[in-house]
Each structure stands twice: as C-alpha cells, then as structure tokens.
Amino acid sequence: MKKIAIIGISGYSGLELLRLLHGHPDAEVISVYGTSTIGSKLADLVPKLRQFKAYANLTVKAFSASEIMATADLVFFATPAGIAADYATDFIQAGFPVVDLSGDFRLQDPAQYEKWYGRPASHADLLAKADYVLADFDKPRQPYISNPGCYATATLLSLAPLYQADLIQYDSVIVDAKSGLSGAGKKLSDSSHFVTANENVTMYKLNQHQHIPEIVNKLKSWQDKTLPIQFTTSLIPVNRGIFVSTYAKLAPGVSFEQVVAAYEQTYADSYFVRVFTDGHLPDLHSVVGTNFTDIGLGYNDLTHTLTVVTVIDNLVKGAAGQAIQNMNQVFNFDEKSGLDLVPIL
Ligand SMILES: NC(=O)C1=CN([C@@H]2O[C@H](COP(=O)(O)OP(=O)(O)OC[C@H]3O[C@@H](n4cnc5c(N)ncnc54)[C@H](OP(=O)(O)O)[C@@H]3O)[C@@H](O)[C@H]2O)C=CC1
Ligand SMILES: CC(=O)N[C@@H](CCC(=O)OP(=O)(O)O)C(=O)O
Known part of the structure; x- marks a missing residue:
C-alpha cells in the first residue's frame, strides 16, 4: 500500500x-x-x-x-x-x-x-x-x-488528433471554453458570489488566460506548424464541468471522414477518452463525477468548419x-x- x-x-x-x-x-x-x-x-x-x-x-x-x-x-x-x-x-x-x-x-x-x-x-x-x-x-x-490545467486538459484532448495528424489550417483555430464555479477554487470572490454567477454567463480573462501558454507549448511539441490560438473562457452556473467548443477549418484536401478516423485511432487505447463518431454530442452530465473525457464531432460543408465538443469534470x-x-x-x-x-x- x-x-x-x-x-x-x-x-x-x-x-x-x-x-x-x-x-x-x-x-x-x-x-x-x-x-x-x-x-x-x-x-x-x-x-x-x-x-x-x-x-x-x-x-x-x-x-x-x-x-x-x-x-x-x-x-x-x-x-x-x-x-x-x-x-x-x-x-x-x-x-x-x-x-x-x-x-x-x-x-x-x-x-x-x-x-x-x-x-x-x-x-x-x-x-x-x-x-x-x-x-x-x-x-x-x-x-x-x-x-x-483543467482547461488545458480539455483543450489539448480536443485538439490532439488534428495537430498530430496535421489535418487543419492552423490560423483558423478557435477554442471557446466554459467552466463551472468549482474551477475557481473555494475562495470567495465577487465573480463567484451566488447572486453574480447564478442564472448568468460571464466571459473572463479574455486573451489573458494562464492556460494559453501551456496549451500552445504542448501543441508545438506535436506540430511544428502550430500558430497562436484564439482561446476564451467563460463562467457558467454549474458546480462541476468544463465544456469546450473548438472550431477549425480543415486543411485543403482533408475530409471529415479522415478527421473521424484520426480521432478513433488516436484514442483507440485510451480508456478515459471516449470519442462519439455517430453525431452524438456529449454534455456535462456524461462525465461529471468521472475521469472521462467525452468528445463529439461535427462538420459544416457550407463553411468547411469542423466543430469538436469536449467535456470533462474539472475536479476529476x-x-x-x-x-x-x-x-x-x-x-x-x-x-x-x-x-x-x-x-x-
Ligand atoms: N478547482 C479546479 O477545478 C482546478 C484547480 N487546479 C489547481 O489546483 C490547485 C488547487 O485548486 P483548488 O482546490 O481549486 O483550490 P482551493 O482554493 O479550493 O484550495 C486550496 C487549498 O490550499 C490550501 N493552502 C493554501 N496555501 C497553503 C500552504 N501554504 N500550505 C498548505 N496548504 C495551503 C488552502 O487551505 P488552508 O486554508 O488550510 O491553507 C486551501 O484549502 C490550484 O493551483 C488550482 O489552480 C487545477 C485544475 C482544476
Ligand atoms: C472557473 C475558474 O476561475 N477557473 C480557473 C481555473 C484555475 C486553474 O485551475 O488554474 P491553474 O490550473 O492554472 O492552477 C481560472 O480560470 O483561472
């Protein structure tokens, strides 16, 4: 023991x-x-x-x-x-x-x-x-x-197959991340008062979040072509959970089917990362209380934009x-x- x-x-x-x-x-x-x-x-x-x-x-x-x-x-x-x-x-x-x-x-x-x-x-x-x-x-x-970091974990697991298999246009990446209040720790602040946070959504630390450099450092270790990413964080009125929506344009010639295959292959042996390739988009309840990361994928033919939805429990x-x-x-x-x-x- x-x-x-x-x-x-x-x-x-x-x-x-x-x-x-x-x-x-x-x-x-x-x-x-x-x-x-x-x-x-x-x-x-x-x-x-x-x-x-x-x-x-x-x-x-x-x-x-x-x-x-x-x-x-x-x-x-x-x-x-x-x-x-x-x-x-x-x-x-x-x-x-x-x-x-x-x-x-x-x-x-x-x-x-x-x-x-x-x-x-x-x-x-x-x-x-x-x-x-x-x-x-x-x-x-x-x-x-x-x-x-909590946001960094969800974001990196969301982006890994795209960077490792070189599937996207690196100047097109937008990460919109949202966290429940326990992510801010137990110390009370104006922004975490019940009356401020309940029934409200607030974007914070715009372009200044401390997880940006650890995310970009890791992406660079996977892909030399990595450029700065657009990364935003918002507070949502739940106790636990991080919900990350990631958007990117596919590289010329890359199909959505290739993207799906890359996610399946990357996480084939990862018990704690569950990829949904049937159009199911995970929500916070899929992972709260667990060590799972759930990932869902979608593609818009008109805008050529990939959407990746990734959820984790920030405390787990x-x-x-x-x-x-x-x-x-x-x-x-x-x-x-x-x-x-x-x-x-
Ligand atoms: N909350 C989350 O979802 C996540 C948090 N983290 C990181 O994990 C760390 C902890 O976060 P979280 O649990 O939210 O923080 P909390 O603010 O909830 O708790 C921090 C604890 O640290 C203790 N502490 C402070 N200073 C000292 C010290 N000098 N020696 C010993 N204990 C000390 C405090 O206890 P006491 O009053 O007794 O000193 C307090 O209970 C942070 O760095 C945070 O950024 C990372 C990922 C996610
Ligand atoms: C909701 C909320 O406030 N979340 C915290 C995450 C804190 C954290 O985990 O920061 P480190 O991992 O860098 O220690 C924040 O955005 O700063």
Missing part, C-alpha cells in the same frame, strides 16, 4: 483527491497539510467525513517536507499558484515523487510564467526538473509531475483524477485504479 500526503487538503481538489483515493486499492492518505486549518481534525472540518474511520482522526498539519519524505511515498500539491514554487525545492533535490496540481511548474520558461501568472517563477533549474504529464499521452520521466479529469492517473503511472498501477467511476446519473 503506497502512503500518500496531500498539501491543501481543505480545498476543492484536495478533498477530491481524498474522495478518489478512498476508492484506490493500493494507496492510502496518511497525512494532510494546510495553513488556516492547522490542528483541525478532518472530520470536524468536513463533517460528512465523520463516519470514515480512516479520516476521523487525521489532523491537518503545518507543511514539513522532511516529515513528508520520511513517512510518505508520494505527495500531491493541491495548493494555489505560488505555493509549490516555494515548497518544492527539497522534494526536487531529493528526487521524491510529487504530483503538482497547480500551474507553478507547467511552464519551463520563467519569463513566460511571470508574464501569464503575474508572480515570480521558480528557478529555471528546478522548472527543468518537472515533467508536464498529460496522462493520456505522456509517461512521467522525472519524479516531479506537473499536472496540466481536470485536477484530482488526472493527478491520480499520473500517480498510477509513477507506481506502475493499472491506470484505472481508483478511477473507474460511473457518471452521476
């Missing part, structure tokens, strides 16, 4: 990690860390955990890298941007396995991080020791795993689920361990 520590336990993705690891046959949460919640028993902090004996006596502790490395086999960072950049050094220097859900190690160029996150980056030498691991495509090569595939998929890779567990979840019906 692998022993797991979680930093940032009281946040949305920290608690989602706990929920998913509860069902994992080969991993158990042995320690949890926070700041404002230090000293609290998890069962007092989250009363609905009370009857789970494993967590009733788990107490939130102050961060200690040496304690984590002495007692656990892997640690998850489920902390806001800026924390892992500060805390990760000891783990990286010791080669201790980490899965970092924050954006701190997703961009290897410190100047790019500082531009998009508006805060100091970690040192370039440390950034180079982190691996950006999009679980359905990449295998970890280094012990420090940087888990992709977009955060804790993909992080556990990556942990499963680190320990050579079955990729489905702890993650074979049926959607909430």
